[in-house]
Amino acid sequence: MSSGLQPMIPYGRQDISEADIQAVVDVLRSDWLTQGPAVPRFEQAVAAYAGAKDAVAVNSATAALHIACLALGVGPGDTVWTSPNTFVASANCALYCGASVDFVDIDAQTFNMSIGCLEQKLKSAAGSGKLPKVVIPVHFAGQPCDMPAVHRLRHKYGFQVIEDASHAIGASGWNSCVGSGLYSDITVFSFHPVKIITTGEGGMALANDANLAERMRQFRTHGITNRRELMQSRPVDEIWNYQQIELGYNYRMTDFQAALGLSQLRRLDQFVNRRHEIAKMYDHELRSLPVISQMQLPQIRSSYHLYPIRIRESLCGRSQRQVFDFLKAADIAVNLHYIPVYRQPYYQALGFSGGYCPEAELYHRECISLPMYSGLSDVQVQYVLTALKKALAV
Ligand SMILES: *Cc1c(COP(=O)(O)O)cnc(C)c1O
Numbered sequence: 001m002s003s004g005l006q007p008m009i010p011y012g013r014q015d016i017s018e019a020d021i022q023a024v025v026d027v028l029r030s031d032w033l034t035q036g037p038a039v040p041r042f043e044q045a046v047a048a049y050a051g052a053k054d055a056v057a058v059n060s061a062t063a064a065l066h067i068a069c070l071a072l073g074v075g076p077g078d079t080v081w082t083s084p085n086t087f088v089a090s091a092n093c094a095l096y097c098g099a100s101v102d103f104v105d106i107d108a109q110t111f112n113m114s115i116g117c118l119e120q121k122l123k124s125a126a127g128s129g130k131l132p133k134v135v136i137p138v139h140f141a142g143q144p145c146d147m148p149a150v151h152r153l154r155h156k157y158g159f160q161v162i163e164d165a166s167h168a169i170g171a172s173g174w175n176s177c178v179g180s181g182l183y184s185d186i187t188v189f190s191f192h193p194v195k196i197i198t199t200g201e202g203g204m205a206l207a208n209d210a211n212l213a214e215r216m217r218q219f220r221t222h223g224i225t226n227r228r229e230l231m232q233s234r235p236v237d238e239i240w241n242y243q244q245i246e247l248g249y250n251y252r253m254t255d256f257q258a259a260l261g262l263s264q265l266r267r268l269d270q271f272v273n274r275r276h277e278i279a280k281m282y283d284h285e286l287r288s289l290p291v292i293s294q295m296q297l298p299q300i301r302s303s304y305h306l307y308p309i310r311i312r313e314s315l316c317g318r319s320q321r322q323v324f325d326f327l328k329a330a331d332i333a334v335n336l337h338y339i340p341v342y343r344q345p346y347y348q349a350l351g352f353s354g355g356y357c358p359e360a361e362l363y364h365r366e367c368i369s370l371p372m373y374s375g376l377s378d379v380q381v382q383y384v385l386t387a388l389k390k391a392l393a394v
Helices: 018-028 038-050 061-071 089-096 115-127 147-157 210-220 255-265 268-286 320-329 345-349 358-366 378-392
Strands: 054-058 079-082 100-103 134-136 160-164 186-190 203-207 307-310 367-370
Touching: 018 255, 038 054, 038 203, 038 255, 054 061, 054 210, 061 089, 061 160, 061 186, 061 203, 061 210, 079 089, 089 100, 089 134, 115 147, 147 160, 203 210, 268 307, 268 378, 320 367, 320 378, 358 367
Parallel strands: 079 100, 079 134, 134 160, 160 186
Antiparallel strands: 054 203, 186 203, 307 367
């Protein structure tokens, strides 16, 4: 089956308006290309949107996760825990700091880190004196992880929390926006084109603690400060306008990226609302099909970065591979999210073996992400659903 008429439908894509283009062009005509006035404006706008005190814009969410770990003091000898059902960056950030990483299995219904597994693992880690320094829940597909539960465990066991909200700008849960930091130390957003809003490449780390934000700013720019009170043994007769006081990086965002981000942010709610309309159409049809959707907790509002379904052969008589190939042949570029991180060859070489997180592995053998992006038309959604029904032969 081939659509003939329409080009390949991707699983996600950016939504760029003329206003977005104009915002970038305006910066290109200005005096600033790298970090200039648009960067702090974008930081303040995202912080205000999410309800956080401060935000640090960087050139990717990967960089944001790295400086978040550094600011929380992650280093050699420490362990960081995250979900296996995520992009590799959620785990790599710990390794960048010389720490080790471990994984907490997922919940079979929400596909987020399982609170039960987290509690169990914390109990036994406390027994052996190997508690994590930081736990990184991932708001998979845009659905916030159960943060009040994570928060309770954090108080009991004394770890710090970074929310990997790369999927979840515009989402909310338990009466607060993702990013407000009510239940965590730092929240990270991604502005990769496939995410909810984009700056090309880009990311941001939000925090309510001014010291944490300051430390992240320093790591963003080579470990350099221009605050006199932080400078050390400055010779009185020399002009020192900055000092490098620790080892940092060049993770800065350019001003034209920030201008694009600011312009995109104006349409964030509109994007998320459209994603909800699409999710409703999928939900409605999928109820009568032998596939499994992501359970949405009643206390949350997802940003629907992804719309994952599970194809269980014992339910529908079709394998994940059969449905995947059928949809591909129908010009629907479905995707899988995710291969459990520890099953990547690099992580296998670190000593993780198959079967480590059984639920995440089972999920990976069943999952397919249907197309989900604000520019997807109702007609395209119906086309996807028709193709899916044919794939399942119902
Ligand atoms: C996309 C993504 C990242 C990395 O984002 P970049 O901005 O591409 O570095 C990290 N974590 C998750 C869960 C992601 O989906």
